Amino acid sequence: MALGEHGTLLKASQQVALTQPGASKALQEIETTFGTPLFVRTNRGLEPNVVGHCVIRYARRIQTDLAHLRDEIVGITRGHGGRVAAGVIMGAVPLLTDAVSALVARQADLSVEIVEDTSAALLAELDAGRLDLAICRTTVSQTPQVYDSVKLQDETLAVIANVGHPLRHAKKLTLHELAPYRWVVYRANMPMRLLLEREYRESGIRFPQHLLETTSAFATLTLLQANPSFVALVSIEVARFFKIRQMARILPLALASQSEPYELVTRKGGPVQPASKLLIQELLHRQS
Incomplete structure (x- = not known):
């Protein structure tokens, strides 16, 4: 991840508190483990190849899951709390914020990150593991089948x-x-x-x-x-x-066209953390 961000062994090694020779050895070990190079040496430094981009994406998911694990453990030991990262398209912002407001009123130790962006960008964030759920539309994706989605509400x-x-x-x-x-x-x-x-x-x-x-x-x-x-x-x-x-x-302009509904989207087969389940339940309850 550090190499993907900085493009040089020197800066990446400084970020992860390694010497440059130590970082070089670590990269060699990682590439040996995967059985293929992950970066290409160019005039601009190290650039991830196709496999490298894939490994970086999964590394981010792992890092996110570990951060969530820490927060969940703290929540469990305290008997409540947790953390959830939720994405939302502009039109559904009030829908999400109303649900979050109601939820944190009951779960005072719950931490919530809200990311507002387009459906395409939010799905990419879901893929990268940076979001636990999103209110958006899977129709903008070429592979909507890779997500679990539930129709949340028609958009007017x-x-x-x-x-x-x-x-x-x-x-x-x-x-x-x-x-x-x-x-x-x-x-x-x-x-x-x-x-x-x-x-x-x-x-x-x-x-x-x-x-x-x-x-x-x-x-x-x-x-x-x-x-x-x-x-x-x-x-x-x-x-x-x-x-x-x-x-x-x-x-007072009447529109003849029908807009696409909002969907509550999560990664198919991905773990749903307790805090995420609480927010999902709140969103679904408010629409029932």
Whole structure:
């Protein structure tokens, strides 16, 4: 892992508190154990080959599992507690945070890490063992069968804008009326972006060329605050969160397309830690 991060034996050896000759010997022993080279010597230093990338990925999983083991042991000896790392796409952030808030109210010693990103990035984090679970979509993966997933909730989308947006008093809107305004959207090929593109296509309108792309709810909000003419497509949960706090206004645009549901995703066949089970149970209970 250290070699993968630094690319040199010197820096890697310093990170793991070995001498450089000791690190070189350790690498030779590891490569002998696997029966194949893991790194390629280049002008830029040591670069992992295909097998090296695979070994590094599993090493990270092992490190994560050992860190979780330590936290779980502490939790068991104390009679409670533990740690869980959960990923979430932007639209489902309120869904996850509500569940986490309810859970930690009952489990005061529980530690939770929340990572917000795209479905593709979260699945990669699951693969690497950095996340215990994720609320995202497996449809973006070319190998969805490698995950255990449960439909959590249908996603409803809404268009939001600054509370001072020029169309704030409209009773009903169409895409034609919103076409002149700058959109804040997910990047290309993401489900929410594809839905908006389909709405434009079916309305016979050219999709805007100049967009503001982000996967962050906070970046979306700050962009809307910075320019009252911007509009954004978000989940209804995020839209309501902003509206209740008077941070944004929901514009009355009816979308014809159906969004993909949220899925609760874990690694197929992977161990599910007690703390993860608690969060999974809380999420499922809130949807029942």
